[in-house]
Amino acid sequence: MSKIAVVYHSGYGHTQKQAEAVRDGASANTNDQVDLIPVDDVDEHWDTLAAADAIIFGSPTYMGGVSAQFKTFADKSSKVWAERGWHNKLAAGFTNSSSQNGDKHSTLQQLSVLAAQHGMLWVPLGLAPGNNSSTGSVDDVNRLGSSLGAMAQSNADQGPEHGPSNSDLETAKLLGQHVTDLANRFSQAQAA
Template sequence: MVVAYHSGFGHTATLAAAVADGARSAGATVTQIQLAEVTEDDWQTLDTADGIIFGTATYMGNVSAGFQAFAEQTGRRCQQGTWNDKVAAGFTNSGSKSGDKLNSLVSLAVFAAQHHMHWVNLGLGPGWNHSAASESDLNRLGFWLGAAAATDVDANPDEVHPSDVATCEHLGRRVAEVTRQLVAGRVAAQAVTAGA
């Protein structure tokens, strides 16, 4: 599994590490790729992974320019179907509580759909939305399409909200589990086909 992310100020990198930790806790082998510096080996890793979890900061209501530059480099892979049927998911961060993060998650999901990937949602109900709830709840910002975080723009990378970090860990675990199920199903289906 790959966590492929663009981080301008380190906050999204903190979330990427949490996603990777969550996936590892579910037994996945994980490689993190910082999209500002994609090497030929990184492309090979992306092309051979069973799943890719995309991460980006939200800037001006959408994915970062760095993430978009990466996305535009995948055009040939899109045409050739290189990532067809891989598992995909996404996460994002911005300074505001909303900050149009949903638009970034939609952009990530559409990008994955263009590659014919299988999108995995967050799989959590909303947190922090009733009188007995708190900002320590998982999914405190109430997103479903992917994981979202709100970090003060002047905060250090190690000051990302603990609930947002835990929500990203949850996303990593969930995607690793779904990927394992999908891969096992493919193996079982091939065995049935071979025996027919």
């Protein structure tokens, strides 16, 4: 059994849908404990993060990087950084934005550097790129072709009831599942 925490910010609900999909994927196996933590509530959940085997970070892409609210959480985590509290935990990340590209990669890089600063072990998405051939389509998982983490796109003029797309939510689910699988393998290896 592993403990997974999904810590995310969402200004308008789109990234929250992606976070919920990551949570659903991570908890596909009912033995695992998965906590979904909005960054605004993080002060009540530092103990949950301390106990987690893996922390999955999520933020919308705002102005080519993480949102100010997510950055506030990242800066607050410097206290944990000073104590090496998250050293050797698994980490992964996801982001959502309105443009197909939208500089989402910059956000994932920021999330992976945050994890590296903490001495965490970054888990990449692990899926081949979709929608990149004559037989591909926007319904493919990883249709946005990311390696570092899960990406999603939501139209700027529509609410979270319209986006991200099912393929992006499926991609998010697979990221959550992948992290839980690795966390379980990792704890079994440590126990052996």
